[in-house]
Amino acid sequence: MHAEIKAAGRRVNFAQLASMREAGLIVIILALCIAMSFASPHFLTWGNFRAMLMSFSIEGIVVVGMTILLIVGGIDLSVGSVVCFSMVVSGALFLAGLDPWTASLIGIGVSALIGAAMGFFVTVIGLNHFITSLAAMVIVRGMCLVVTKGTPLSLFTLPPAFKAIGQGSFNNIPYVILIFIVVVAIFDFLLRRATAFRKVFYTGSNEKAAQFSGIRTNQVKFWVTVLCSTLAGLAGVIYMARFGAATPTFGAGMELNIIAAAVIGGASLNGGSGTIFGAILGMALLSVVTSSLILLDVSVYWQDMIKGCILLAAVSIDHFLHRKKS
């Protein structure tokens, strides 16, 4: 008995493992930043940081939804398509004469409906998230092309007040970054503290045990699927405000970057674990690497390869730690 306590004491527990992972990521990111500050004079400037933050802020909103979905044991390959669909639907409605705010709300609402449809197939029909969202990815992309007839929508007539969401700033801090921080702060807090989100962990950790604890796991899975698509829709309208255009091919491949960020940040594809803070750090790491490669004049063709290797390394380390644990 005594030996058992000692053995348990040496083991790392869930919360420690998560914070270890986050601390590790912070160290790696800081080390990269310090190294880069010697390698390039442009790296440690507010301009470069702003650019880096801007580059992942909008995707970061999608990462939040994806992380929660991964925790419940799901995955969503359709987020890139949904971001785009939200963008083109809002854009098309604006061009048809609707005011951009209402158009955007409808765009986000339609995204939520796509999530609800996927949730239906997952919980009622009983398909898995992977296949369902793979189908949705293709279908929604097709819908983008149908709505736009394949050509980009030019939205330069968007009123300045709306464009400001994507292009304006408050005290030199872009609204995009502020929105991102607010979304992250809200969901990080809710995920740690709200009862409703605790059920997400139970369901993802052991769906059967959750059912045997009286949790309606299908409801949980359904609403998390809707949430993920809704946040993708929100990102879509922010992109519209930022670019002043809606391109039917926008966001292709985005889902992979987003899943990679969440997984590097500690979300498990088996469900039950993950933090939003970690996922954002994963996103930040990918972004710092990209920025470094650009500043170091490495050909853009190398970027995907290097990102893929980082993902592989992160997941391998995670697997190794888990195997040691059991």
Add this chain to the structure above:
Amino acid sequence: MTQAPILEIRRLSKAFGPVKALSDVRFELRRGEIHALCGENGAGKSTLMNMIAGVLQPDEGDILIDGERVSIHSPAAAQRLGIALVHQEIALCQDATVAENIYMAAINSRRAPLMNFQKLYADAQKVMDLLAPIPVRTRVADLSISNQQLVEIAKALTLDCKVLMLDEPTAALTESEAQRLFSIVRGLKERGISVVYISHRMAEIFSLCDRVTVFRDGRYVATDQVAAVSPDDVVRKMVGREITQLYPDKLAPQAPGRLLLSVEGLSDGRRFADVDLQLRAGEILGIGGLIGAGRSEIAQTVCGLRPMTSGTVALDGKQLRLRGYGDAVKAGLVYLSEDRKGSGVFLDLPIAANISALDLGRLTGPLGLLDRKAEDRQARELTGRLGVRMAGIEATVSTLSGGNQQKVAIARQLSVSPKVIIMDEPTRGIDVGAKVEIHRLLRQLAGSGVGVIVISSELPELIGLCDRVLVVREGRIAGELTAGELGEEAIIMLASGVQDSSNQRQAQNVA
């Protein structure tokens, strides 16, 4: 000298780590006989079968086929020697057709590059029709469990074996399917095939088998001609040990209090029917029966985890209308699953979160936020009360031993202060020390007025712990045993259906 037995086991031993599964056992199978092998769960029957079939290797001892020592390295080696084993668990490729499964071994050893499906289906259908008219082009996953079991048996029939070993083949079969299987087995015997038949059901053994060998606690006890012994003799040999003082003191007679839980005429239309059950405050009610008899299904239906087709459940005199398990929990009726890792605990979540899963509402503030302090307080109090040995309440459940994991699962049930707690195999797979603690805890709970129902496959547990035991057979209550009548033999007889009619009447009178 007579002919050597077709299969002989001499002084065979096998240990798994420190646990001796078999010590020094022997066994002899004569040509063309049907030989029953009996013993309680854990007696070592399946271990022996697995060694003969090449799945496990013995530590010591010899296996002789036709009087010659053989070593059976692998299942393929066993097949070459003409030995076939039908496992208790179904091991079929769920996505392949019945025909492909039946001829899997033959397909595997074929040299031809292409499959002749016409011939495969025709041959497979011929074998399958011996047992049941199951179309062989069906996907195995689309078959019922009993039909899958029949496919397993058909698969063994194609192997052209000399020795066929059947490990509880009727566990999942209906009566008429079982009868068909018996006539097949008798037919095999006439063709000179020798059969080892593992079963708990005395009726089967006594109608089908020629001889019976009994194992107990990994040791050989006796081999008898079936004609020369009675079912009672066999059961006594299987049990054969005194129950030690591992269990807490029982309730004094006539002590049970008011009626807590009353179930009447409960049916689910599939697995069980017409179940009546009463539980009084202060007592521990045991539910026994064979695995697959429907015990867990009954308990889960009572708690709203499975749908019922008819019947009523009343708690504390109030009839319950359950739309789901959540309603049962609110009413004060909780169920602990038998499958700890599969559906009992959240292995990768902290202990505190495991304990609070059953009723988050009580820990939730007005804004929908979880009161972490209250959660921790609850976890500390319950783990302290149950004596969970852990690094801290933030440690994940995966870091705990099996017994402590089970205590965490029980702590979760206790967190809602239940009126009735149903425990499905509460001590399965945990060490003796933790077992004793859990038994004491259950007795303590009962003493404090909580109704406790324990479902168990372990006879000593039912007898040592419970004040009263209901035995379930094939989805019906086969009888009730009160304190004076409790005994392993009585339970086995009710569970396997050898009970003679006079005793049965007696049991029903008591109920």
